[in-house]
Amino acid sequence: MAAVEATKPLQDRVAIITGASRGIGRAVAHHVASLGAKVVLNYTSSSSSSHANLLAAEINNPRSAPSSHHLRAVSFQADVSDPAHVVALFDHAEQTFQTQPHILIHVAGVVDSKYPTLSNTAVEDFDSTFNVNTRGTFLCCREAANRLVRGGGGRIICFSSSLVGALRPGYSAYAASKAAVETMIKILAKELKGTGITANCVAPGPIATDMFFAGKTEEIIQRVIDECPLSRLGETKDVSPIVGFLASDAGEWINGQVIRANGGYV
Numbered sequence: 001m002a003a004v005e006a007t008k009p010l011q012d013r014v015a016i017i018t019g020a021s022r023g024i025g026r027a028v029a030h031h032v033a034s035l036g037a038k039v040v041l042n043y044t045s046s047s048s049s050s051h052a053n054l055l056a057a058e059i060n061n062p063r064s065a066p067s068s069h070h071l072r073a074v075s076f077q078a079d080v081s082d083p084a085h086v087v088a089l090f091d092h093a094e095q096t097f098q099t100q101p102h103i104l105i106h107v108a109g110v111v112d113s114k115y116p117t118l119s120n121t122a123v124e125d126f127d128s129t130f131n132v133n134t135r136g137t138f139l140c141c142r143e144a145a146n147r148l149v150r151g152g153g154g155r156i157i158c159f160s161s162s163l164v165g166a167l168r169p170g171y172s173a174y175a176a177s178k179a180a181v182e183t184m185i186k187i188l189a190k191e192l193k194g195t196g197i198t199a200n201c202v203a204p205g206p207i208a209t210d211m212f213f214a215g216k217t218e219e220i221i222q223r224v225i226d227e228c229p230l231s232r233l234g235e236t237k238d239v240s241p242i243v244g245f246l247a248s249d250a251g252e253w254i255n256g257q258v259i260r261a262n263g264g265y266v
């Protein structure tokens, strides 16, 4: 007798994941796909298209089911700070899977890897940080608020940072750009009353990704590790299950919250 496959928590729900080519977004995309979601993998730089395409291929042809012909993942290049690109990203999700998306997981973000004090922050660097982190979140959330499925299971999950709490020197623009994200999401959750869509932020502490290592010496990295009660950096797999839970029906009662996932860093 053929085994009946159990229904997965996100079975056939369409999830748009921004910043899915690398780091946390990539791990999150893999995880929500393993929970049954069909995924749209966003990235921005042309050099990352091969990473995103490879991830889509892995999800479409898992080793456990090599004969599956159903499309479960596509990649899509879009700059989240560009309004037309964000519209195109949602259009692509709808056209590919022929349904409204249930879930936006907005992970894309940047940090100024010079880690300047406020007094040394160039206007261009301040603007580019806010453009991607804050304006990008606004644009993606606005599109999601208008286009996600209503009536249950709609989820908006954005990314802040535990630096909003840790307030380390060198991160004034970055932490401020994320503080704005937290405020937007808390208000958005209230404005979505009646839609069944929840809105939350995940705010990781230090996670071993390209973003974390950029511009840091071994000594600085060790200093960060020493500040972590669990004596290690976070890994992307420490974050993805939290996002998966928030995206699921079981996560519905968490709404308008900022979930700090940092091993006790702050």
Ligand code: NAP
Pocket (backbone or CB within 6 Å): 018, 019, 020, 021, 022, 023, 024, 025, 042, 043, 044, 045, 046, 048, 078, 079, 080, 081, 107, 108, 109, 110, 132, 136, 159, 160, 161, 162, 203, 204, 205, 206, 207, 208, 209, 210, 211, 212
């Ligand atoms: P990462 O490894 O540097 O990856 C960043 C991702 O964002 C990449 O997929 C990148 O795409 C994408 N991206 C950047 N600018 C974009 C834009 N304008 N439009 C679309 N996509 C864009 O970063 P990460 O460490 O995984 O960080 C993910 C999120 O977690 C960020 O929001 C970050 O602020 C937050 N966070 C990270 C840490 C940490 O320690 N790592 C801690 C707290 C919070 P390309 O590959 O095309 O460049």
